[in-house]
Amino acid sequence: MIGAVEVGLIYGVMALGVYLTFRVLNFPDLTVDGSFTTGAATAAVAIIAGWNPVLATLAGFVTGFLAGTVTGLLHTKGKIDGLLAGILTMIALWSINLRIMDGANVPLLRRDTAFTPLRDAGILGTWGGVAVLALAVVLLGLVVVWFLTTDLGLSIRATGDNGPMISSFGVSTDFTKTLTLALSNGFVGMCGALIAQYQGFADISMGIGLILVGLASVILGQAILGQRRLLLAVFAVIVGAVLYRLIIFAALRVGLDPNDMKAITALLVVIALLVPRWKAVGGRVGRRSTATSVAATSAKEA
Amino acid sequence: MLTVTDVSKTFFPGTVNERTALDRLNLTMAEGDFVTVIGSNGAGKSTLLNAVSGRLIADSGSIEIDGRNVNRMPDYRRAKYVGRVFQDPLAGTAPNLTIEENLSLAFLRGKRRGLGPGLSKKRRGTFVEQLAMLELGLEDRLTAKVGLLSGGQRQALSLLMAGFTQPRIMLLDEHTAALDPQRAELVTTITERIVHEGGLTTLMVTHNMEQAIRLGNRLIMMHEGRIVYEADDQKKASLTVQDLLKEFANIKGATLSDKAFLG
16 A cells, blocks of 8 residues: 555656646657656666666656657657657657667666665655655656746647647747657656666566556546646646556455556546546536536636 | 738649639838738738748748848747737637736747746736736736636737737737627727837738728738738728728729630
């Protein structure tokens, strides 16, 4: 249980990245399936080479950032559809990740990782560990909130909201899109780097289906906490990431097979996407008088 | 201020759908000119505005703003000089951002956007002052999302956002056409005020001949990608909708007889 919360918090870093593309930019970016592993592979290889674990984690951010840049350039300069651009990078990264690791996995046995100090102090796996990780992720979330309220951040939010409008005020949406994709995948890569260190190895298949985990976290968290205010929306994403892990934890507890988890994740995303819509439809069919108010609220939220 | 020289634009060249939207068009506007543009559908009015704003790149000819050739400049770089309001009231603002955030985006027209705070006390002060000019009470709703505003309010806000940084050229593309008559009247009044107070050089496309006559100091009529009739300040003062309709009929007739002659 505590382990699930810890892992959820670490995955919160990835969910923040997915939030940037999926919600802020309105761009479903499949690059993350590849860039997560890229970050993990980079950090693992760097740690094996004797790098400081913190530096290795940042290296994971950098390679993820580069992967996102490629998707961004394919989409903006190459005019390739967003989904396809992400798929292209993701598939290419599979080979690149194998190259980076020079194999299908890199074990980090008995290596110093970013989590070694926590483990040595005996707080990993306790509520103390949860507190430390929560603090770190919330700080990162606050950085995201701050960034999105700067002039640059505002122009990124406007790019996702009304691209032609913001370009009529002098912003190159090619630039803002590419930058956001890069930052998003930087976060995802960094998360991959952290997960590799947490679990003690990097593996070629660790990123498969990750986009759904990210979407599940974003949609679930925001369905529960809402997304009216920026601070709340960002915070909801982190909560969503933890919640997702707890649901998976519970699913395993009731005896479902780990192999079923991908289907569970997909189902979770479908439910989280459909429930708000059903609510609106139900209101219209059920009580006529409230139908308009429900429709109005959902319109406002949209 | 704005010099459009021999600008042509053809859509779908070399296909059965080939259509000449601009045909060696020439137009010169002096600083402070307010030119209204009328013409039938497909006359090239919107294409002219798109060519000036850089959303479309002309096939040939040159466009100069303030003596600077902007032919190859993409729209987001021309935005430094060109403010624009579209027909669709939803097009000029970002619905999920607040009124103050939208204004902040507009406030930095053509400027570099860094990591400074998007909203500050000083900026808010400016926004309140500007919004008060609209007399719509929006200055009390700075943190409301723009998506909650009515079409008329959004169009008024778009106008303010396009104009309050005083771009060299203001382009208005049938910006009152999608509003009900009352709202259209309000937005027209606000247009006059913003253009007048900013002394903005303005090019306004409209389908409303009465409005075309009432606003601005020059009027041009377009047909098949060219300017076929022009009224200056003096001529415009005595111009009536009837006159314009007559001109319109003449021009259509002329084109017809041309074709008959050639055919």
